[in-house]
Amino acid sequence: MKPADLEKWLATDESRSAGQHGEGGESTGHASGRRIVDILRTGRKGLSDDDYAHMRKVVGYIRRHLAQRPSGDVRDTRWRHSLMNWGHDPLGDAS
Numbered sequence: 001m002k003p004a005d006l007e008k009w010l011a012t013d014e015s016r017s018a019g020q021h022g023e024g025g026e027s028t029g030h031a032s033g034r035r036i037v038d039i040l041r042t043g044r045k046g047l048s049d050d051d052y053a054h055m056r057k058v059v060g061y062i063r064r065h066l067a068q069r070p071s072g073d074v075r076d077t078r079w080r081h082s083l084m085n086w087g088h089d090p091l092g093d094a095s
Contacts, residue, residue: 001084001087001088001089002040003037003040003041006033006036006037006040006084006087007037009033009084009085010030010033010034010037010085014081015030015033015081015084015085016030017078017081018030018078018081018082018084018085019078019081019082019085027085029061029082029085029086030085032054032057032058032061032085032086032087033084033085033086033087035054036054036055036058036086036087039051039054039055040087058086058087061086062083062086062087062088065079065082065083065086066083066090069090074090074091075091
């Protein structure tokens with residue numbers, strides 16, 4: 001997802017309700033999505049080792065989650081919403 005698309009998604013109720021919520025109320029994926037927006041808007045030269053480590057975590061999460069795809073139409077599922085919080089829409093242009 002492009003930064004603007006991800007930022008728009010993160011502002012939705014569906015985004016806020018997806019994923020595991022910690023004590024602060026925000027899900028891990030939602031917090032990650034906000035960080036991904038910042039990383040994507042930063043030039044490569046401005047990225048820290050921590051930013052690269054976070055993106056490796058993101059790629060790992062997306063790969064694991066994609067392997068758990070439910071059968072049927074996933075358009076309005078928490079599975080898809082969680083992936084979108086992490087910056088990946090599994091439907092891509094089909095959504």
